[in-house]
Amino acid sequence: MLAIKLWNFLYGYAIIRIEGLSIERFLNLVISKNIYVWDVKRTDHSTIVAKISLKGFKLLLPYAKVTKCRVYIVEKRGLPFIILYLRRRKMLVIGALSCIILAYIFSMFIWSVEIVNPKNVDESSIISELDKLGLKPGISKSAIDIPKIQQEFLIDEKDISWIGIDIKGTKAIVKVVEKTTPPAILHDNVPCNIIAKKDGIIYKMAVLEGDAVKKVGDTVKTGDVLVSGIVERPNTDTRFVHSMGTVLARTWYEGYADVSLIQQKYERTGKKITVTKISMGNSNLTLSPSKIDFKNYDKKVKLITSNYSPIKITSETYYETVPVEKRLTKDEAKRLAIDKALENIKPAFGKDAKIVSRQEKITMVNTNVLRADVIVEVIEDIGTQENINYNTEVKIERSNN
Template sequence: MLSFLRETAEIEVTGASTALCLNRWTAADLPFWALSIQSELVFRCRIQAARLGEIRREAARAWCDVRVIRRFGLPVVLSRLRSRPVLTVGLLLAVVLAFFLQSFVWFLRVEGNERVPEEEILRALWEEGVRFGTWGPSIDSEDLKNRILNRIPALCWLAVNREGGVVTVLAAEREREETPLETEGVAHIVAARPGIIRKISVVNGFADKKPGDLVLEGDILISGIAEWTLRIQATRAMGEVYADTLRVSELVCPVSARKKVYTGRRETCVTLVYERKRRKISGNSSIFGTSCDRMIKVSNWTLPGGYELPVTVETETLLEYTLEPLELPARQAETLLREESLRLTQAQMTAGQIETGSAAIQKTQDSYRCRGVWNCLELISKTIPAELFGEDEVNGKTDQRGTD
């Protein structure tokens, strides 16, 4: 390192008495190193360039010639840079900027979030003044943490770390409290809709109905309360009841619609977005008015290493179309409506299947009407809390027959 800071020269010494030359240098305290023998009469070594004159004199006294092969070291580099002022200034500027620019925030990263979107946290930071180009030392991590936690209640902990030009936000989210399934308390299982019971499975409680019984909505299917002679047994009824039910659906769709027909004309618009400012680069996005499909592709400018710059390029592609009338054929309408009726009916059931049924299609002047009637086998049981004592019993109005 020291030899780099001082100018060093590599020399070649030629002479009959090279050993004498070395001895003379040693006697005169002239340092040399990295000696390499080229031949019997020639060797090379490195010396301090500032002492080249003395080296030559002593070598001459030993009847040796000295030839400089090359010079190197910091002074040589600096003298070369002097002849290239722009490069020198540029290098100095780069070094200064490398130290100075680290004081600004250039990139923001968020880690640890799962349910809270990263954009929400970045937006909160932006509103608190932490964004691209913010002066780093002005960020008070503790104060910022408290303000962000106030803005986003879903977070329970936050840490803001700044390393050079990168601010990393570590977030921890509150745990979601899951609503526990109610497993205690007296309850009945009742019919959610009318039907004829086909199958009843009792896990707990007392079956009030049997297969083949017709039930209406609200009828108790499995009771949680049983009255015995001298006692009442109360429990939480559990089980499943499947019944044959009837479901009716009515759907309507228009006879004629309008269909998009693309003209083939297209337009591409490019917009540069910096934080919240937009600048159109090319194209005219209003050329087709509202009669066009718009597809927007957004790409972020990203540096190697995954550092995202706050600059995005939006490429909007417009495809012009015209609307032409289209009449829906009856067969197609029938298929569409029937399929939709089946899908809707299946979606309405908690569990079960559609067994048989039909869909009747009727065409009016401007619409197709479908009435689907479906026979289903579905789960009709639902759990409701049961009252152990009625209101009269609670108010003290009990049966007086025994006391008369």
């Protein structure tokens, strides 16, 4: 069947309308003479529409006279008629060919340069330097020497430790990695204390250098000295050292979240509208109706052409949705509220912190809103280094002596 349809497309076929009171007899005669007719559809009691090859159309005309049926050609289709149509519209063919040729020519050049992950690096300076080295919009791909550009770029830009250039379509994607700046920490030869950056109860201490001022079980406040860098021993001079160590403490965080028992969701009705758009530069062409009559909808965008092609064809499908209410059970709302409360708390402590226990309290704010109050106990490192203040701490030490 597919082979026959392909054959008829290549040689052309016609969509015909047959009218008369003896259509069944007409079709029986045609079929008995091995004249192939397909996609036969009755539109009313005296009319049918069908498809037939051009050769077959000439053969069935005598049988139409015998059965007193009238046969009309509704439309001619197939490759021969497409060629005939294009011959009559030479400018359309020339325009289409010109677009294809221009698209091919444009694809041989770089039209945009994208910097990926510049972060703290000045993106404009990177683009300016690449422009000097020859990587810029409008440059031919064949004129770009990527290894040479990368090497010269690293020589000129002292703040960049690595650069990668990847050509995709008409776009040059440039990835840069800045040189790592040493963190703002105190050098080993700088005397310092370890102080508490949070309130808590000391759970565990490991002091490598300095004198512990607090001990396990002590309650500390933010700013309290945990390990002193001022070391004093009997019959020896006072030493100032760079305190080092880990101070783990039990800390507590509290958060809450409200959840409505009535949740509104949107479900698709099955209706959809598809809009096809063609864009080249700042020019846009919409091939399908662009008016969306849906009050609520989900939108799905699919790029048909390559992401780096100068001519972009996108298909936008709009699915109609309607609001549907769903009532959660109290257990479902409780689990959701607790999860949300925990998510609200987590940013307050570090990723290395460990939650050891939690307390939950569930209350109904009103008939439809449930609230979860959560208190978590966390073990985390609360120590941070701080320079010794010689104007206060040292004077106090001397006065005590």
